[in-house]
Amino acid sequence: MISQPRVVSRSTLKRLPLYLHLLEKLMDQGVENISCTQIAQEFDFDPTQVRKDLETTGAVGTARIGFRAATLVVKIKEFLGWDNAHDAFLVGAGNMGKALLGYKDFEKYGLNIVAAFDKDARKVGTRIFNREVLPLAKLPNLAGRMHINIGIVAVPAEYAQGVVDLMVGAGIRAIWNFAPAPLRIPEGVILENARLTQSLAVLTNNLTKVLRK
Amino acid sequence: MISQPRVVSRSTLKRLPLYLHLLEKLMDQGVENISCTQIAQEFDFDPTQVRKDLETTGAVGTARIGFRAATLVVKIKEFLGWDNAHDAFLVGAGNMGKALLGYKDFEKYGLNIVAAFDKDARKVGTRIFNREVLPLAKLPNLAGRMHINIGIVAVPAEYAQGVVDLMVGAGIRAIWNFAPAPLRIPEGVILENARLTQSLAVLTNNLTKVLRK
DNA sequence: TTTATATCGAGAAAATTGTATCGATAAAAT
DNA sequence: ATTTTATCGATACAATTTTCTCGATATAAA
Ligand SMILES: NC(=O)c1ccc[n+]([C@@H]2O[C@H](COP(=O)([O-])OP(=O)(O)OC[C@H]3O[C@@H](n4cnc5c(N)ncnc54)[C@H](O)[C@@H]3O)[C@@H](O)[C@H]2O)c1
Ligand SMILES: NC(=O)c1ccc[n+]([C@@H]2O[C@H](COP(=O)([O-])OP(=O)(O)OC[C@H]3O[C@@H](n4cnc5c(N)ncnc54)[C@H](O)[C@@H]3O)[C@@H](O)[C@H]2O)c1
Numbered sequence: 001m002i003s004q005p006r007v008v009s010r011s012t013l014k015r016l017p018l019y020l021h022l023l024e025k026l027m028d029q030g031v032e033n034i035s036c037t038q039i040a041q042e043f044d045f046d047p048t049q050v051r052k053d054l055e056t057t058g059a060v061g062t063a064r065i066g067f068r069a070a071t072l073v074v075k076i077k078e079f080l081g082w083d084n085a086h087d088a089f090l091v092g093a094g095n096m097g098k099a100l101l102g103y104k105d106f107e108k109y110g111l112n113i114v115a116a117f118d119k120d121a122r123k124v125g126t127r128i129f130n131r132e133v134l135p136l137a138k139l140p141n142l143a144g145r146m147h148i149n150i151g152i153v154a155v156p157a158e159y160a161q162g163v164v165d166l167m168v169g170a171g172i173r174a175i176w177n178f179a180p181a182p183l184r185i186p187e188g189v190i191l192e193n194a195r196l197t198q199s200l201a202v203l204t205n206n207l208t209k210v211l212r213k
Numbered sequence: 214m215i216s217q218p219r220v221v222s223r224s225t226l227k228r229l230p231l232y233l234h235l236l237e238k239l240m241d242q243g244v245e246n247i248s249c250t251q252i253a254q255e256f257d258f259d260p261t262q263v264r265k266d267l268e269t270t271g272a273v274g275t276a277r278i279g280f281r282a283a284t285l286v287v288k289i290k291e292f293l294g295w296d297n298a299h300d301a302f303l304v305g306a307g308n309m310g311k312a313l314l315g316y317k318d319f320e321k322y323g324l325n326i327v328a329a330f331d332k333d334a335r336k337v338g339t340r341i342f343n344r345e346v347l348p349l350a351k352l353p354n355l356a357g358r359m360h361i362n363i364g365i366v367a368v369p370a371e372y373a374q375g376v377v378d379l380m381v382g383a384g385i386r387a388i389w390n391f392a393p394a395p396l397r398i399p400e401g402v403i404l405e406n407a408r409l410t411q412s413l414a415v416l417t418n419n420l421t422k423v424l425r426k
Numbered sequence: 427t428t429t430a431t432a433t434c435g436a437g438a439a440a441a442t443t444g445t446a447t448c449g450a451t452a453a454a455a456t
Numbered sequence: 457a458t459t460t461t462a463t464c465g466a467t468a469c470a471a472t473t474t475t476c477t478c479g480a481t482a483t484a485a486a
Contacts, residue, residue, distance in 0.1 A: 008418070009442075009443070010415060011442095011443070011444090012443095013411075013414055013415050013418055014408075014411040014412075014414060014415065016414060017393070017408070017410045017411050017413075017414045018395065018408075018411075021370070021393045021394065021395075021410075022395060025370075025394075035462080035463060035464090036463080036464080037462080037463075042395045043395055045444095046444065046445055046446090047445095047463090048444080048445060048446075048447095049443090049444060049445075051463090051464070051465075052444090052465095055465080060464090060465090061463075061464055061465085062451085062452070062463080062464075063450075063451045063452050063453085063462075063463045063464045063465090064451070064452045064453050064454085064461080064462050064463050064464085065452075065453080065462090065463075065464090066462090066463070066464085067464095079418065080414045080417055080418050080421075081417035081418055081420060081421030082414075082417060086417060086420065094315075095311065095312040095315035095316060096312045096316075098308065098311075098312065099308040099309045099311065099312035102307075102308035103308060103309075105393075106413075109410055109413055109414075109417070110413075110417050111413060111417070149420060149424070150416070150420065157234070157238075173420060173423060173424075174416055174417075174419065174420040174423075176412070176413065176416050180230070180234045180318075181234065181238070182231065182234070182235060182255045182256055188423075190416060190419045190420055190423065192412055192413075192415050192416035192419070193412070194409055194412040194413075195227075195230065195231075196407055197230045197234075197322055198226075198227040198230050198231075199227075199389070199405055199406070199407040200230075200319075200322055200323075200324060200389065200405075200407075201226055201227060201229060201230045201293045201295075201322075202223060202226050202227065202405050203363070203387055203389050203403060203405035204293055204294035204295060204299060204322070204323050204324070204387075205221070205226055205292065205293050205294055206387065206403045206405070207294060207299065207362060207363065207386060207387040207403055208293075208294030210386060210387075210401075210403065211362070211386075222472075222473070224472095224473070224474095225473095248432080248433060248434085249433080249434080250432080250433075258474095259474065259475055259476090260433090261435095261474080261475060261476075262473085262474060262475075264433090264434070264435075265435095265473095265474090268435080273434090273435090274433075274434055274435085275433080275434075275481085275482070276432075276433045276434045276435085276480070276481045276482050276483085277431080277432050277433050277434080277481070277482040277483050277484085278432090278433075278434090278482070278483075279432090279433070279434085280434095427486100428485100428486080429484100429485080429486070430483105430484085430485070430486085431482100431483085431484080431485090432481100432482090432483085432484095433480100433481085433482085433483100434479105434480085434481080434482100435478105435479095435480085435481105436477105436478090436479090436480105437476105437477085437478090438475105438476080438477075438478100439474105439475080439476070439477090440473100440474080440475070440476080441472100441473080441474070441475080442471100442472080442473070442474080443470100443471080443472070443473080444469105444470080444471070444472085445468105445469080445470070445471085446467105446468085446469070446470085447466100447467085447468075447469090448465105448466090448467085448468100449464105449465095449466090449467105450463100450464085450465085450466105451462100451463085451464080451465105452461100452462090452463085452464100453460105453461085453462085453463100454459100454460080454461075454462095455458100455459080455460070455461085456457100456458080456459070456460085
């Protein structure tokens with residue numbers, strides 16, 4: 001069995017997908033081996049940092065050669081839980097919900113959205129990117145029967161807590177939240193916020209500083 | 214003039230929008246003053262951390278009372294550059310592009326997407342959420358004339374670098390990138406990646422760890 | 427009025443994260 | 457065959473970020 005480090009920093013975790021995207025691109029181009037130095041150059045990171053990040057996945061390299069790209073991809077995917085797809089329910093088939101439903105690459109990232117839910121009667125019964133839009137009332141029962149672990153929240157902020165409570169009650173273990181609202185979850189449930197506004201904040205703050213000069 | 218601290222950490226910058234969302238919610242409920250302790254409780258942060266974050270915006274509180282919510286909102290928005298809207302161009306009117314075009318709250322966050330561009334002839338000429346979809350060839354000229362500072366990249370990864378080069382050539386100063394590709398930009402241009410897969414990586418890694426137990 | 431308490435603001439301490447150094451090793455160059 | 461070079465892996469060091477401590481202050485309670 002592979003023994004993994006007990007703690008991984010969030011920063012490391014967030015850099016791993018970057019490496020993965022790069023590795024897949026390079027492999028398409030026929031690259032077989034890659035060094036931390038090369039990876040670091042692509043992102044303007046420190047090579048040692050890359051090495052440490054890769055170390056957490058359990059990958060081992062060889063001096064003067066680097067790491068085998070194929071092995072690295074497998075190791076990173078394993079580590080992130082992207083080797084087996086997790087089935088997920090999405091609630092809120094609005095603009096963002098539709099974009100997520102239409103994103104084919106999620107399968108590569110271990111995410112398989114199997115159904116959507118909405119409270120809008122006009123949306124219920126339609127199909128979006130080949131997934132049925134179901135009434136919210138059906139979520140608890142279905143989530144249990146289908147062993148759904150991941151719930152995606154794409155409803156307006158004021159309804160987000162209600163949706164989360166429903167999901168948690170239905171046995172969902174991990175929540176990916178797109179609403180800009182602080183959510184309360186019970187111990188043991190995983191909450192991850194995909195906050196676009198945080199990213200935007202960094203952008204506009206930097207831009208403002210540059211423009212003020 | 215308000216003298217701002219020279220350096221703000223990215224972490225602080227990313228927490229500020231969280232506070233802002235909370236403050237706006239609380240103000241709707243009639244709250245006038247709020248302490249760092251209260252804010253910290255909402256997010257499970259350390260109160261001192263919140264106090265330091267708020268300090269960077271130039272806000273000052275009073276002992277035993279806390280901060281005036283209204284002042285805090287203004288200060289944070291000022292600091293993030295969300296007090297005046299920045300006009301932006303969006304390239305790639307696909308699933309994600311449409312979601313972004315349809316997001317009304319961006320105005321609150323200082324972002325005003327004024328036009329969309331796409332290379333797909335079937336999309337060009339249509340309107341999405343009341344914004345025209347224009348051919349890519351028109352971008353350089355229009356960006357200059359309209360003094361566009363922000364470019365949003367929502368095209369598939371393999372085309373992202375090309376779009377960025379076009380934007381930079383057109384004088385765009387800041388790029389918000391949604392494609393999972395490492396991009397090269399010249400000195401002085403701001404690049405911010407809105408990488409959803411990073412957030413997903415944290416979620417699935419945590420979930421995998423829990424499920425393995 | 428006096429005392430208790432919550433909070434700010436500043437600075438110190440601790441923890442975390444990132445960077446540099448160095449020996450070992452494997453390939454390439456001489 | 458020997459030297460040089462690139463890289464890994466381990467460890468030490470540095471920077472940053474978070475958390476703790478404490479005095480000052482403003483309100484509320486006694
Ligand atoms: N669109 C974006 O680009 C964007 C960007 C950042 C954040 N977000 C956030 O994502 C969330 C969704 O945004 P959107 O643009 O898709 O909004 P939207 O209004 O287009 O869609 C919301 C959908 O949720 C449904 N809904 C509302 N309440 C519900 C409930 N209680 N149960 C089930 N369904 C419910 C609505 O019927 C609608 O279909 C919001 O919280 C928004 O702030 C969106
Ligand atoms: N949809 C999602 O939920 C999601 C999530 C994460 C990341 N992303 C990323 O966002 C980007 C867009 O994703 P999407 O789902 O909207 O894809 P999409 O295929 O739906 O849309 C892409 C759009 O870009 C246009 N386009 C392609 N090349 C172009 C070019 N050179 N110039 C101008 N327009 C061009 C296409 O015509 C299309 O309209 C991708 O890089 C994707 O990886 C999307």
